[in-house]
Amino acid sequence: MRMSKxxxxxxxxxxxxxxxxxxxxxxxxxxxxxxSAGIYTLLPLGRRVVSKVEAIIRExxxxxxxxxxxxxxxxxxxxxxxxxxxxxxxxxxLRFQDRNEKAMVLGMTHEEAVVHxxxxxxxxxxxLPAMVYxxxxxxxxxxxxxxxxxxxxxxxxxxxxxxHANSECLEAYYERCHDAxxxxxxxxxxxxxxxIQADPGMMGGxxxxxxxxxxxxxxxxxxxxxxxxxxxxxxxATTGLTFxxxxxxxxxxxxxxxxxxxxxxxxxxxxxxEQTGKAVFYTTGNDELVFVVIRxxxxxxxxxxxxxxxxxELRLATDREIEDIGSVPGYASPLGVAAEKVQLVFDxxxxxxxxxxxGANEVDYHYRNFNFERDLAELAESVEIVDIAxxxxxxxxxxxxxxxxxxxxxxxxxxxxxxxxYSAAMGATFLDPNGKRAPLIMGCYGIGIGRAMAAVIEQSxxxxxxxxxxxxxxxxxxxxxLNYKKEAVRTVADLLYAELHASGFEVLLDxxxxxxxxxxxxxxxxGIPLRLIISPKTIANGEAxxxxxxxxxxxxxxxxxxxxxxxxxxARES
RNA sequence: CGGGGCGUAGCGCAGCCUGGUAGCGCGACUGCUUUGGGAGCAGUAGGUCGGAGGUUCGAAUCCUCUCGCCCCGACCA
Numbered sequence: 001m002r003m004s005k006x007x008x009x010x011x012x013x014x015x016x017x018x019x020x021x022x023x024x025x026x027x028x029x030x031x032x033x034x035x036s037a038g039i040y041t042l043l044p045l046g047r048r049v050v051s052k053v054e055a056i057i058r059e060x061x062x063x064x065x066x067x068x069x070x071x072x073x074x075x076x077x078x079x080x081x082x083x084x085x086x087x088x089x090x091x092x093x094l095r096f097q098d099r100n101e102k103a104m105v106l107g108m109t110h111e112e113a114v115v116h117x118x119x120x121x122x123x124x125x126x127x128l129p130a131m132v133y134x135x136x137x138x139x140x141x142x143x144x145x146x147x148x149x150x151x152x153x154x155x156x157x158x159x160x161x162x163x164h165a166n167s168e169c170l171e172a173y174y175e176r177c178h179d180a181x182x183x184x185x186x187x188x189x190x191x192x193x194x195x196i197q198a199d200p201g202m203m204g205g206x207x208x209x210x211x212x213x214x215x216x217x218x219x220x221x222x223x224x225x226x227x228x229x230x231x232x233x234x235x236x237a238t239t240g241l242t243f244x245x246x247x248x249x250x251x252x253x254x255x256x257x258x259x260x261x262x263x264x265x266x267x268x269x270x271x272x273x274e275q276t277g278k279a280v281f282y283t284t285g286n287d288e289l290v291f292v293v294i295r296x297x298x299x300x301x302x303x304x305x306x307x308x309x310x311x312x313e314l315r316l317a318t319d320r321e322i323e324d325i326g327s328v329p330g331y332a333s334p335l336g337v338a339a340e341k342v343q344l345v346f347d348x349x350x351x352x353x354x355x356x357x358x359g360a361n362e363v364d365y366h367y368r369n370f371n372f373e374r375d376l377a378e379l380a381e382s383v384e385i386v387d388i389a390x391x392x393x394x395x396x397x398x399x400x401x402x403x404x405x406x407x408x409x410x411x412x413x414x415x416x417x418x419x420x421x422y423s424a425a426m427g428a429t430f431l432d433p434n435g436k437r438a439p440l441i442m443g444c445y446g447i448g449i450g451r452a453m454a455a456v457i458e459q460s461x462x463x464x465x466x467x468x469x470x471x472x473x474x475x476x477x478x479x480x481x482l483n484y485k486k487e488a489v490r491t492v493a494d495l496l497y498a499e500l501h502a503s504g505f506e507v508l509l510d511x512x513x514x515x516x517x518x519x520x521x522x523x524x525x526x527g528i529p530l531r532l533i534i535s536p537k538t539i540a541n542g543e544a545x546x547x548x549x550x551x552x553x554x555x556x557x558x559x560x561x562x563x564x565x566x567x568x569x570x571a572r573e574s
Numbered sequence: 575c576g577g578g579g580c581g582u583a584g585c586g587c588a589g590c591c592u593g594g595u596a597g598c599g600c601g602a603c604u605g606c607u608u609u610g611g612g613a614g615c616a617g618u619a620g621g622u623c624g625g626a627g628g629u630u631c632g633a634a635u636c637c638u639c640u641c642g643c644c645c646c647g648a649c650c651a
Contacts, residue, residue: 012600012612013586017644037643092650109651143575143649151650159651198651208651219650414651446651483609517611524611535610545610 001044001475003510003522006030008043010522020217022454023148025466029525031474038145038153040450045526048474049453050156054135056187056471057158057447060180064173066133066160071113073137077103079112082426092140106139111422111444114161118440119428125165128430128440129173133160135449147217149454150410160445165432167419170441174207174417177445181211181413188452189469190412191459196222196231198414207417211447212409213455222409225397230404235303237391240398243295243352244274249369257364260330262296265366269357273297277356277370279332281322281342285313289325289342293334294389295349295356301390308345308386326361333359335367335375344383346372351385410455413447460550466527467550470573475508477566478528478549480520482535484513493534496544496562503563505570524549530569532562 008030017034018024026032031046042050058068077095080086085093086105094106107113114132122130138157145152162177164170178195185193192214210233212222223237224230232238259265266273276296282305283289290309292300306314319329325341327333335358337344350356351372358370376383393406423429423439432438457466470476477500481493490511497509508528510519516535523531533545544562547554548569557565 009584009601011585015585016580016587019645034643089651090649111651138651140650144645144647146645157651411651416651444651480610486609513609515609515611515613517609517613519612520610521612533610537610 001508003508004512006044006508008033008045010525012521018148020147020150020454020458021461022150022217022457022466025457025461025525025527026148026454029465029527032149038142038151040149040152040154042450045474046453049468049472050449052472053188053449053452054156054158057135057184057449060184060187061131061133061158061160064131064176064180065129066131068134069117069132070134071107071110071117071136073107073139075105075107075113077105079116079426080105083112083115083422084425085112092142094139094141107136108138108140109157109444109446110134110136110159111161111418111442112426115422115426115428115440115442118161118163118423119426122163122428122440123430125430125432128163128165129169131160131162131173131177133158133445147219147454149450150217151219152450155451156449158447158449162443162445163423164441164443165430165438167417167441170417170419170443174415174443177415177443178209181415181445181447184447185211185213185412185452188472189456189460190452193412194222194224194228194231194407194409196233196409197236198233206419209415210409210411211413211415213412213452213459214407215410215455215458216408217458218408218410220409220411222407223391223393223404224407225400225404226402227400230397230399232391234391235301237404238387238398239389239391239395239404240401241349241389241395243349244354245352246354248371248374249355251370251375252368253360254366254368255364256366259364259366265357266296269366269368271357274353275355275357277334277350277353277358279327279334279359281317281327281332282314283317283321284309284311289317289321290314290345291327291332291334291337291342292345292347292388293350293358294347295353298347298349298389300347301388304386304388305345308384308388309343328359328361328363331359331361331363331365333361333367335370336361344379345388346383346385347388348385349389410451410458411448412452412455413445415445416443418442418444461527462524462550464521464524468527468529470529470570473529474526475506475528476570477505477507477530477532478523478526479507479509480516480523480531480533481509481511481513482516482519482533484511486536488539489534489536492539492559496532496534496559499563500566503567505566529573530566532557532566 010030011028015027018027032040098104135158139154142153162173190213194212196210198208198210221234223232259268262273262276266276273296278294278296280292280300322329354371355369358367360367394403397404420439428440429437460467483489500507529549531547538544542559543556546557
């Protein structure tokens with residue numbers, strides 16, 4: 001490609017709307033342009049990078065027996081009603097009506113569509129397992145798009161769906177897909193991708209993993225053990241915390257005037273927050289009250305609680321609601337709680353700690369020395385004890401006991417063992433060898449392609465621009481022809497350009513005749529890995545200067561050795 | 575959806591407080607010179623000041639409403 005004809009200019013000044021590194025460089029390098037909040041046009045350079053990412057993904061998906069297909073972006077609402085998600089998914093699902101006032105949606109993921117296909121195409125165990133995938137536009141009406149391609153409304157995703165006759169088959173295939181993902185992210189040049197346990201969320205299912213590109217600007221918080229053997233999303237992270245267990249002291253009611261917060265009570269009674277039990281009330285979507293007890297220094301993790309209760313809606317209860325069940329806000333107590341009016345949930349921290357300070361369910365009073373075993377013996381059967389605490393940096397790792405570290409990550413891929421959630425709801429069944437009908441067992445596998453491109457830049461750049469891995473660079477070689485308007489330079493540059501083309505290289509030729517600094521700065525901003533500089537000086541010696549993007553060194557190469565040299569450089573990459 | 579910020583030429587901004595009919599840098603176009611880290615000179619084109627309403631003799635500037643964009647948070651396969 002000749003740069004004089006390349007659509008998409010490089011911009012010197014940083015657009016004020018761009019904050020993150022990848023956003024700035026994608027904009028400035030002429031890779032993308034914003035059309036509306038979270039909606040982008042891919043310029044030719046950006047399209048080339050994305051095509052390469054897609055090609056690698058296709059190869060790896062085909063290698064695990066995936067079959068590429070293509071489903072529609074616009075889907076009938078009734079399909080989403082069948083799965084139940086028409087109502088359960090929030091406003092991210094863009095709903096609209098067609099001219100006949102029929103409810104339609106823009107696909108934000110394609111479980112419904114793929115099950116619609118599967119229930120007519122997959123009817124026998126002999127066809128299983130099967131995996132189909134597509135590279136397709138998704139639309140999610142995000143409340144707040146941000147950070148360029150990291151969080152957008154319209155985006156391209158590779159989504160794959162597997163179908164199995166039994167869960168062993170799903171689990172085995174899930175592993176294969178996991179490995180394919182590891183290899184995809186390696187091949188597109190990501191330097192640090194952590195596979196972590198995740199919360200399946202609205203997708204449903206039990207097992208799910210997220211592929212996180214470690215980056216400062218990431219939106220997700222990841223917990224890691226120092227040796228990386230434990231890796232988890234904040235939503236599911238657990239800890240190896242131990243709890244103080246000593247002999248139970250006598251229960252003692254104490255006057256604590258006006259002390260309603262954990263900090264105040266602890267300070268007033270000369271104790272630490274770890275020696276207290278905190279009462280937190282939630283209200284479910286059905287207006288039922290949940291009474292959570294957790295050690296005072298810990299915070300409730302609402303995602304864990306939501307999963308435990310199998311409630312999609314959960315909010316903090318109002319004082320009024322707390323009073324309605326006979327509890328006293330600020331002094332609520334597990335002791336004497338109206339167990340028939342409220343679901344009592346004990347975090348393991350409160351269950352396994354002894355002699356806690358808890359509310360007395362009476363204004364201005366607390367109890368010392370609450371012990372679950374002794375004081376709630378009669379409820380021991382009915383009270384659920386679970387881990388619903390938010391993990392903290394520095395908490396012991398559940399596997400190694402080492403302090404957990406926290407880092408930020410960009411979710412570039414995720415995989416789920418869906419099970420039969422969609423197939424059962426939508427009647428996608430197959431006949432097993434005994435002629436028995438059963439719902440298909442499913443897995444699904446996604447990669448955000450634009451996001452992956454942005455994540456690579458986050459992990460591979462310098463102050464001047466991206467440093468593309470060879471595997472996804474828009475071009476492999478960038479020729480800066482200085483003084484291109486001089487015939488001698490033009491002749492050599494054009495010849496080299498043609499020669500490299502003939503040898504199979506992807507080449508960008510800067511034939512604009514700009515000043516050296518201008519040309520170099522644009523080359524840095526584009527970030528192509530191999531650079532050749534041709535100028536009156538170099539051709540006088542029959543040479544070109546070779547430089548690798550992102551490294552300091554440069555050297556002179558004889559013009560007739562250039563192809564060979566570049567081939568060697570290319571080989572070094574793979 | 576809560577909080578904050580910003581909308582003036584393709585991009586980055588000044589002007590607004592204290593109303594008087596729009597400017598700077600970069601970019602674009604033409605010509606000449608220049609050519610190894612974002613060149614110089616001369617010239618040209620380009621803006622209903624996000625939109626609507628109001629106050630005023632007069633509004634980019636003051637008031638009201640509205641739309642859009644960015645950031646933080648909530649939310650988020």
